[in-house]
Amino acid sequence: MSNILEFHEVAKSYGGVEVFRSIDLEVKTGERLGILGPNGAGKSTLFNLISGLTRPNKGKILFAGHEVGKMRPWAVCRSGIGRTFQIPQPFSDMTVLENLLVGLTNGANMSMREARSRGAEALEATGLAYVSKNTAGELSLLDLKRLELARAVALKPRLLLLDEIAGGLTEVECDTLLDILANVTDSTMTVIWIEHVVHALTRYVNEIAVLADKRIITRGGIDNVLAHPEVRELYFGSTEEV
Amino acid sequence: MERNHFLIQLFFLLVVAGVFGVLPLFVDNGTMRFLTDFFLLIGIAQLWNLLAGFGGIVSIGQHLFLGAGAYAFFAMTSILGIHPYVSLPLAIPFGAALAVPVYAILSRLKLAYFAIGSWVLAEVMLLLAGKIPGFGGGSGVSLSPSIVKTFGTSIGDRMSNIYWLALGITVFIILLIIILLQSRHGLALKAMRDNETAAMAVGVNTVFVKVLLFLISGAFLSLLGAVGTLLRLRISPAASFNITDGTIFIIFIVVVGGIGRVIGPVLGAIIFLVLRETLSAYGPIYMIILGGLAIATMLIEPKGAAGLFGRISKKIRNAG
Numbered sequence: 001m002s003n004i005l006e007f008h009e010v011a012k013s014y015g016g017v018e019v020f021r022s023i024d025l026e027v028k029t030g031e032r033l034g035i036l037g038p039n040g041a042g043k044s045t046l047f048n049l050i051s052g053l054t055r056p057n058k059g060k061i062l063f064a065g066h067e068v069g070k071m072r073p074w075a076v077c078r079s080g081i082g083r084t085f086q087i088p089q090p091f092s093d094m095t096v097l098e099n100l101l102v103g104l105t106n107g108a109n110m111s112m113r114e115a116r117s118r119g120a121e122a123l124e125a126t127g128l129a130y131v132s133k134n135t136a137g138e139l140s141l142l143d144l145k146r147l148e149l150a151r152a153v154a155l156k157p158r159l160l161l162l163d164e165i166a167g168g169l170t171e172v173e174c175d176t177l178l179d180i181l182a183n184v185t186d187s188t189m190t191v192i193w194i195e196h197v198v199h200a201l202t203r204y205v206n207e208i209a210v211l212a213d214k215r216i217i218t219r220g221g222i223d224n225v226l227a228h229p230e231v232r233e234l235y236f237g238s239t240e241e242v
Numbered sequence: 243m244e245r246n247h248f249l250i251q252l253f254f255l256l257v258v259a260g261v262f263g264v265l266p267l268f269v270d271n272g273t274m275r276f277l278t279d280f281f282l283l284i285g286i287a288q289l290w291n292l293l294a295g296f297g298g299i300v301s302i303g304q305h306l307f308l309g310a311g312a313y314a315f316f317a318m319t320s321i322l323g324i325h326p327y328v329s330l331p332l333a334i335p336f337g338a339a340l341a342v343p344v345y346a347i348l349s350r351l352k353l354a355y356f357a358i359g360s361w362v363l364a365e366v367m368l369l370l371a372g373k374i375p376g377f378g379g380g381s382g383v384s385l386s387p388s389i390v391k392t393f394g395t396s397i398g399d400r401m402s403n404i405y406w407l408a409l410g411i412t413v414f415i416i417l418l419i420i421i422l423l424q425s426r427h428g429l430a431l432k433a434m435r436d437n438e439t440a441a442m443a444v445g446v447n448t449v450f451v452k453v454l455l456f457l458i459s460g461a462f463l464s465l466l467g468a469v470g471t472l473l474r475l476r477i478s479p480a481a482s483f484n485i486t487d488g489t490i491f492i493i494f495i496v497v498v499g500g501i502g503r504v505i506g507p508v509l510g511a512i513i514f515l516v517l518r519e520t521l522s523a524y525g526p527i528y529m530i531i532l533g534g535l536a537i538a539t540m541l542i543e544p545k546g547a548a549g550l551f552g553r554i555s556k557k558i559r560n561a562g
Contacts, residue, residue, distance in 0.1 A: 051443055073442035089440035091433045102433040105426035107445020151444060
């Protein structure tokens, strides 16, 4: 399987604050990769770099062989990368359906008729059809998370970036979200999921990478990563088995 | 649903335009002048709202285009000898062309610097206008009687024609904005109004949309500046590039009426004119009340009168 995403020696600083010293990362097509890391480790910055919301100071970010590190966010989206945000970013005064139509008509360049049809499908798949005419600002947290997901998957991205989509949800809501996620993603869609809710993450991803100390400290199968001494140190304050 | 909403807006706009359209047959020149002012304020405020309310472009120098339009109209009619009814529409491409270098400079600035830069550019244009030979220097120059008479030989005829011009242009601007909001660019605009970062992430080319808005705004402000000259019958740097009338009152109108809503500038212009007519005799207190009302709106009801009416009508609907 070929790589759909590659980071080559990517460095990122905000002023004097160094977030990444030199990151190398490869993600294969169809892979489901989870990202763990403590607060401030640069997880959201990683997504902002991929989606063009911020630019690397050094290094290259390749998506399907093309450099996206210097592209504008809308061009990155149009190239096939969809994302959600850690804190939901709805278009609050627009209806739920209109929230999807924005991307479908501007990002996917669809006619209004096609966009309405695709938008309705995405709302059905994410369980939001019942509020399609409500304004997004009125939605509950679970529905806002669903809307984030619906807005991203409606564009049928080749790479989907999920930023703490289970954060703040109850156990039952997490289960619902995982069911939806399984429903809207398939084997052709590569997914990278940043999450603190480890039990939700491990039910969906094949591999996990851990960000800390301005680098990826380990990456691999779920059990191996969670047993890694540095990860244990980070999460449990000890390298001993619990 | 959205299409129905669009048709209702269109119907309402055309009915109101029709009612105002026949008014000159029944009202005196003073009322016509007052209403012409009202239309021009709505037109200018709609264009500022389009920029700031939808595009997130906060300019405090849009009076640059009003002044430039006025001077361009004078140059075309009085210096180049172009017929006034041809010169007026030519103010549109002139304004759009001027918007290109202005935006090229300002787009390098962010947020507060953009706003300050726009103001500085407008002040520079004001100073330059007073230096251009043939435009009367700092005290300006009057339109020649032959140009003025093109719009009517009697004051009544002239006032009616200028009234209809201002009404027609303002209705056209509102129509253009309503149609724009129905398109994919309209969805992009509403999305940018609500959350620019998220809009970019779903594929909205925010740079293109902002340039488009700035060009539309510059083009029609230039036209409105030319029409304003017909009311004043003269151009001068201080009157044509007037920041108080061309930008400060306009910001008040949009904020109090409801930023990011098409109806907002209309409501704001009504509130502004009511306050102006009742309080302007009190001098500085009038300005203090305007400022206080704008601040109170931002703190208590940031969506202005439009937001307030929206909330009230929703409560009534829910209660029903």
